[in-house]
Amino acid sequence: MGSQPGPANGQMRFFNPGEAAFVRAAVARLIPSDELPGAIEAGVDQFIDIQLGGAWGAGERLFRGGPWHPGSPSQGYQLPFTPAELFRNALRAIASDVELKGKGPFEHWHAKDQDAYLTELQKGTRDLGGVPSNVFFESLWGLTVEGFLCDPVYGGNRGMVSWKMIGFPGAYANYYHLIDQHGIAFTRAPMSLADNGRGEVMLHPDIPAQPMAKGQ
């Protein structure tokens, strides 16, 4: 797909409008915006949408063979769901749950109530369409951190806001002459691996972790 621009801001290709609204409101609480940029400025919701709608969402690098057992925590993730399935099922269950509460859509709740609900998901194991709520929360949080801190080529970390915030220079490749200047303040603007040389970052709709095996 080369360096074609990705979807325009706000245009979702995996989430339906209700799901998109919940995820946007949730990530806005997970990494809120204040005097420092948050998940919304970074485009985290769009990053998650792109990931779930692409190879990663379809289960790339996830072994999917059965049989299935819950296992112990040290054995890691053992559900049959791809990330896309996991989100779809959990978000459907969350939508019903929110509706039952009768307080209107989640995105309109007070921040304090939103935080309480997210904490409940994080600390509980309530069944969300086959997905324990803590497993859903961990998946959402994992993707949120990735979308906040990744290279902007993936549609998150828009404008490299998080890299500017922490001082990470990005894809820059040479510190040979600086490494022994101990404690130096590195002030060069960060660089994306998809920087086009004019200060613009070209979005890549999907970069699979690994191309198909070519053989000889």
Added chain:
Amino acid sequence: MATTLPATDVVLVGVGLVGTMMGRELTRAGLKVVGLERGQPQFTVPDFQGPRMHDELRYSIRKALMQDNTREPITFRNRSSETALPIRRWESFLPGTGLGGAAVHWNGQTYRFQESDFRMRTLTEQRYGKKFMDADLQVQDWGVTAAEMEKHYDRFEYLLGVSGKAGNIGGRKVAGGNPFEDPRAREYPTPPMKEPYGSAMFRKAAASLGYHPFPQPSANLSQNYRNPEGMELRTCMFCGFCERYGCEHYAKASPQTVLLPVLMNDQRFTLRTGAQVLRINLSPDKKHATGVTYVDAAGSEFVQPASLVILGSFALNNVRMLLLSGIGTPYDPQSGKGTVGRNYAYQTTSAVQIFYNEKININPFMRSGASGTVIADFVSDNFDHGPHKFVGGAYVGEVMSHGRPIEFHPTPPGTPAWGAGWKHAVARYYNHAIALNIHGSSMAARQNYLDLDPTYKDAWGQPVLRMTFDFPDNDIRMSKYLTERTMAIARAMGGEQVVPGARQRPYTVTQYQTTHTTGGTVMGSDPSNSVVNPFLQSWNVPNLFVIGASNFPQNASYNPTDTVGALAYRASEAIVERYLKNAGPLVAT
């Protein structure tokens, strides 16, 4: 129906570090060699070039260079009473794949093991008595000595161009190097790398406490270097994208940068990538390997007859290949009988974090995979274990290798797990924190082993490897003691807050620790407790050599690659000088 190919002198199973080295030595001896690599061909140009290579999400998080776990998973459990389940995503360790193998995405930390590692059982019993070790430990001698290994370490380090400072040349102590190392013949090929800020702080603190800091030996080079094979390496740029990545700069020693192009130019060598070896074929009496069966990337099956088989795949896959081929007796933890899969060990790592005020810029993103400063005062038997009631040890150092932010965004205890508090802590501490690494040994124990899983199959319909592992009590005690000692160094490093993190049970596959999986085809002088003899030749099948970290009877404090390379050179010397003249067992049984 398999197609039988023309016979060759040698077939290599895996063309990573070991395969490339053995291919070079055996073609040099005049043999025709076929290299079978399951993954793809990959080279510095065009495959490892920036800025595309500097993609944390793709390479670190999605594990682009690693074994395809959707086709070849491993199952895991902590103890044999549990049901092993597939590791559905790689996290704890990362088996590589593709041409060059794990030596493409390694960090370049290049240490020699010590005499007290190679003769651990004998020397421990001599110094501390026969009852000192816990009853569950199956520590044993390697069947080699540090003196025998020296010339092979030397040759391998000069192949890589390792940057370091000798501490002991021919028995004479040299200031600035590791005073605990066994004698080496000469200085490192290139001088130490530049010392990063945090490493310098560690060096001063460690020295002030009476320890002996030295620069970590690195296969990311401090200067341009031409190796004895005529390959040119370049100076490392400290780009901070090393482990889990290929090197764009020709600065990290890997098969591609130190040897593979030489081998590829040899008419006697044939490389086949996308070749998944299913099994080593045996004669009816199971005492002779006739070659291997493999499936190519398009799904066609082939038999490659060969006079000599070199199994040099990733350590875990070496073990699985013997089990799949019915070579040797699988280990049974109940009876203690059998050797294949026995003595699986790992690395007992822990960390201490130091948080600084905002005036101290650590610049964690300016790093090489193997830059840094360490001490060996607590390695192996370099200190008196008598009062501590454990064996083994760790090197301790400031060896941070990157500041890639998805993986690295340290926050002090008490920081909220998410929300505004988390974000502000990440912003506050990203450039003002250091982690000290405690890289500890891992003792083989009776209850830890590898075998074939009874349930799960790979994409070719063959049983996957099953890992049964938890940290033995001995290693938990070691980790606690070493982490406490490291806390004292950390407190002397001028931070605001010091946070310990000793290793706890249970071992979990959900957290990256190291890729140093060892054992399962261990070397030794006694066929009742080893799979290969001290020249890495199968006790059962003399025309099969099994080479890799799977040969380690237990894992030492240091990183394994230098020892794997030295063992490969030692095996190649035995094959060329002795086996080719008289094909048969190199050690009588």
